[in-house]
Amino acid sequence: NAGVMQNPRHLVRRRGQEARLRCSPMKGHSHVYWYRQLPEEGLKFMVYLQKENIIDESGMPKERFSAEFPKEGPSILRIQQVVRGDSAAYFCASSPGGPNAEQYFGPGTRLTVT
Amino acid sequence: DQQVKQNSPSLSVQEGRISILNCDYTNSMFDYFLWYKKYPAEGPTFLISISSIKDKNEDGRFTVFLNKSAKHLSLHIVPSQPGDSAVYFCAGGATNKLIFGTGTLLAVQP
Numbered sequence: 351n352a353g354v355m356q357n358p359r360h361l362v363r364r365r366g367q368e369a370r371l372r373c374s375p376m377k378g379h380s381h382v383y384w385y386r387q388l389p390e391e392g393l394k395f396m397v398y399l400q401k402e403n404i405i406d407e408s409g410m411p412k413e414r415f416s417a418e419f420p421k422e423g424p425s426i427l428r429i430q431q432v433v434r435g436d437s438a439a440y441f442c443a444s445s446p447g448g449p450n451a452e453q454y455f456g457p458g459t460r461l462t463v464t
Numbered sequence: 465d466q467q468v469k470q471n472s473p474s475l476s477v478q479e480g481r482i483s484i485l486n487c488d489y490t491n492s493m494f495d496y497f498l499w500y501k502k503y504p505a506e507g508p509t510f511l512i513s514i515s516s517i518k519d520k521n522e523d524g525r526f527t528v529f530l531n532k533s534a535k536h537l538s539l540h541i542v543p544s545q546p547g548d549s550a551v552y553f554c555a556g557g558a559t560n561k562l563i564f565g566t567g568t569l570l571a572v573q574p
Contacts, residue, residue, distance in 0.1 A: 392564040450496040456505035
């Protein structure tokens, strides 16, 4: 049973470009979460999605960031017009849902903005 | 506002001894708590969780204790092994959102 898959593992973008990060949840999981880890900090919640629905986006910056989890295919975290401050490790997690469900994390995408 | 705090950035223990990692929280709405282990350049790996209605949960070498009145939880690893060397994060869970502490780097010396 494959774990949570994320690609790419490393992404380099110039300021002003777009970054697309992909996440395929574990088989049987329909709940996806995105977290960001800035250098020397813990993971910060960004957004929680179920298939075709955004459930909680309280941690997402109001501008330039968007997320989707379509009926078919992976979840996508999209960052438009990247800035140097977007450089971070972005982790996706999935769970089967339900109360107190553990979240299982992917290996992360390390975004570097030059 | 840091809702979950891990006040010890690092901890060093001898192989075979007990490792105790601590975590404090301020949010009374957390339904459950989790501990994750993280190696560099990898995603966090789930270790153990505890419901807010329990005070102890044990899984092999790992035991988590929860003191709700003190808003404190701890992870005990016994016996500690060199492979346990990693960064350990505690997290509080509420409405499917996890709030993480800043992590404690555990070094287990052979």
